[in-house]
Amino acid sequence: MATLQLRDIRKSFGAFEVIKGIDLEIDDREFVVFVGPSGCGKSTLLRMIAGLEEITGGDLMIDGKRINRVGPADRGLAMVFQSYALYPHMTVRQNMAFALRLARVPKAERDRKVDEAARILQLEPYLERRPKDLSGGQRQRVAIGRAIVRQPKVFLFDEPLSNLDAALRGQMRIELLRLHEELNATMIYVTHDQIEAMTMADKIVVLQAGRVEQVGSPLELYHHPANLFVAGFIGSPRMNLMEAKVVETGPTGTSVALPSGPRIEVPIEGGTTANGDAVTLGIRPEGLRIDPAGPIAGTVALVERLGGLTLLHLTIAGSEPMTVQIEGSDATRTHDQIRLAVDPAACHLFDQAGQALPQHARHPLAA
Amino acid sequence: MRATPLQRLLSFIFGWGAALLLFFPIAWMVLTSFKSERDATSPGLFFAPSLDSYRDVFARADYLSFALNSVVISVGGTVLALLFAIPAAYAMAFHPTHRTRGTLLWMLSTKMLPPVGVLVPIYLLFRTAGLLDSRSGLVMIYALMNLPIVVWMLFTFYKEVPNEILEAGRMDGAKTAGEVWFLLLPLTLPGVASTGLLSLILCWNEAFWSLNLTSAGAAPLTAFIASFSSPEGLFFAKLSAASTMAVAPILVFGWFSQRQLVQGLTFGAVK
Numbered sequence: 001m002a003t004l005q006l007r008d009i010r011k012s013f014g015a016f017e018v019i020k021g022i023d024l025e026i027d028d029r030e031f032v033v034f035v036g037p038s039g040c041g042k043s044t045l046l047r048m049i050a051g052l053e054e055i056t057g058g059d060l061m062i063d064g065k066r067i068n069r070v071g072p073a074d075r076g077l078a079m080v081f082q083s084y085a086l087y088p089h090m091t092v093r094q095n096m097a098f099a100l101r102l103a104r105v106p107k108a109e110r111d112r113k114v115d116e117a118a119r120i121l122q123l124e125p126y127l128e129r130r131p132k133d134l135s136g137g138q139r140q141r142v143a144i145g146r147a148i149v150r151q152p153k154v155f156l157f158d159e160p161l162s163n164l165d166a167a168l169r170g171q172m173r174i175e176l177l178r179l180h181e182e183l184n185a186t187m188i189y190v191t192h193d194q195i196e197a198m199t200m201a202d203k204i205v206v207l208q209a210g211r212v213e214q215v216g217s218p219l220e221l222y223h224h225p226a227n228l229f230v231a232g233f234i235g236s237p238r239m240n241l242m243e244a245k246v247v248e249t250g251p252t253g254t255s256v257a258l259p260s261g262p263r264i265e266v267p268i269e270g271g272t273t274a275n276g277d278a279v280t281l282g283i284r285p286e287g288l289r290i291d292p293a294g295p296i297a298g299t300v301a302l303v304e305r306l307g308g309l310t311l312l313h314l315t316i317a318g319s320e321p322m323t324v325q326i327e328g329s330d331a332t333r334t335h336d337q338i339r340l341a342v343d344p345a346a347c348h349l350f351d352q353a354g355q356a357l358p359q360h361a362r363h364p365l366a367a
Numbered sequence: 368m369r370a371t372p373l374q375r376l377l378s379f380i381f382g383w384g385a386a387l388l389l390f391f392p393i394a395w396m397v398l399t400s401f402k403s404e405r406d407a408t409s410p411g412l413f414f415a416p417s418l419d420s421y422r423d424v425f426a427r428a429d430y431l432s433f434a435l436n437s438v439v440i441s442v443g444g445t446v447l448a449l450l451f452a453i454p455a456a457y458a459m460a461f462h463p464t465h466r467t468r469g470t471l472l473w474m475l476s477t478k479m480l481p482p483v484g485v486l487v488p489i490y491l492l493f494r495t496a497g498l499l500d501s502r503s504g505l506v507m508i509y510a511l512m513n514l515p516i517v518v519w520m521l522f523t524f525y526k527e528v529p530n531e532i533l534e535a536g537r538m539d540g541a542k543t544a545g546e547v548w549f550l551l552l553p554l555t556l557p558g559v560a561s562t563g564l565l566s567l568i569l570c571w572n573e574a575f576w577s578l579n580l581t582s583a584g585a586a587p588l589t590a591f592i593a594s595f596s597s598p599e600g601l602f603f604a605k606l607s608a609a610s611t612m613a614v615a616p617i618l619v620f621g622w623f624s625q626r627q628l629v630q631g632l633t634f635g636a637v638k
Contacts, residue, residue: 073540085531089553101541
């Protein structure tokens with residue numbers, strides 16, 4: 001049972017402010033992911049929660065108690081590091097039991113807890129080995145096991161999967177979700193990989209340059225990005241973003257024109273723009289489809305065939321290049337001339353300041 | 368890459384050349400200690416070996432009490448230096464400030480001062496504090512003398528330990544002392560051991576302070592050697608016998624610990 005509140009949390013290194021006032025509520029048993037490009041401050045924020053970095057300003061509360069000045073050992077949190085940070089001179093069992101040994105837990109209970117964690121993580125055959133005799137995935141599981149045995153209030157993960165190869169990463173994602181289910185614990189997870197964020201989070205916190213860009217469920221962020229940064233960061237392949245001009249506004253929708261001519265109707269609320277406004281149009285790659293009668297014409301520059309999906313990279317005369325995502329294997333080839341139709345629900349408009357203009361309807365899963 | 372025969376020959380010559388050059392004075396000293404006083408000054412390699420010099424040396428001075436002083440003072444100085452250096456190096460390696468580099472350099476710079484420059488003040492301090500000719504006085508001065516080197520060496524060993532391992536320990540509930548005792552020391556044990564060995568050797572062979580601050584009671588083996596040098600003219604055979612006996616323990620000790628020493632002193636150079 002643990003809730004966390006961050007109130008105007010700040011961090012400066014000398015005169016340089018890296019965390020610029022973060023407010024955040026984390027509920028009990030929530031899986032929260034901090035995501036952002038490198039250098040956005042997500043790891044620093046996690047380390048501040050852990051107690052490994054001092055908090056320059058603001059309040060950090062766990063279960064309603066301010067713990068800014070409580071040492072990392074006494075916060076009741078456990079952390080899994082990117083480099084695993086296992087103790088090389090100890091066996092797997094000793095690694096996992098270390099925290100309990102420091103807490104003077106009797107040996108029998110220590111062994112019971114370690115055995116239990118080893119069972120959950122399928123580490124039983126390796127308990128007497130040293131970290132150097134384990135594979136990357138096994139080391140990762142030991143690091144998680146070290147956290148589990150302490151039954152912490154909150155689990156902190158600092159890019160735990162980034163040292164694993166792609167196949168293992170996919171597998172560990174599922175294991176971590178299963179673990180979250182089984183342990184019923186609050187977890188905070190830092191990553192720069194938006195796929196990890198999308199697949200694992202109950203709540204994603206998108207950070208950039210020490211500020212929160214948006215907080216929401218994965219689908220909320222995907223279907224209703226608050227601004228250009230989130231729109232570009234969440235979703236793979238990236239959302240197509242292009243300059244456009246408002247040509248018609250009405251109660252049910254707004255029409256914009258691309259520089260190359262085609263007009264596209266976007267279902268945003270009326271009264272938020274005026275004719276002639278310069279805006280940025282965003283279209284998700286799966287919101288475009290090949291249609292000989294469609295408004296946008298382009299030339300295929302590159303085809304990526306993933307089997308279940310086909311990605312077409314198009315060049316558009318007078319506008320930014322676009323990516324189209326098509327279900328299944330598609331016959332389109334490089335240098336083909338094609339026309340595209342647009343699904344209005346996959347379109348977003350952003351004003352000059354990069355803020356999203358409110359859409360008419362919310363996506364049913366992103367209420 | 369395999370060395371060519373010429374390279375192997377050259378490294379053979381240089382390697383053995385350097386080794387023999389360094390070993391020669393010791394070998395010559397040992398050789399001389401078995402000569403008679405008359406043969407001692409002649410460079411001859413053939414002589415009738417005798418233990419006369421050793422017998423004389425034993426008869427004239429209490430070797431064992433000097434040796435005991437040496438052991439107590441060297442071990443004491445080394446342990447005291449480590450006691451201060453381990454926390455100091457920990458602080459500098461894992462919680463550096465913008466002054467850490469400067470502090471390290473300043474500590475080393477004290478080794479650039481010739482000891483004789485502070486002899487008079489130290490002597491007066493020792494006299495006032497009643498530390499002259501006492502083992503505890505020498506333990507203190509040796510610890511202080513080696514502290515910069517010991518801190519520097521430990522600092523470089525600690526630097527090799529990833530900070531995240533200590534942070535993981537902190538998250539696991541370790542306080543500073545626990546971090547050092549359960550994680551840092553076991554991880555850097557070869558380094559700490561070789562640092563201690565080097566400090567021990569430096570203490571054992573130190574002569575300046577031991578000659579100036581002791582007379583009889585606390586005098587270590589360096590003073591024992593010195594007592595055979597000047598007053599009655601030079602008796603090389605006896606002097607050599609005394610020196611051989613003085614260096615023998617540390618030589619044997621060094622032989623047994625050479626693996627640790629080499630490992631420690633080249634630590635970090637080869638990953």
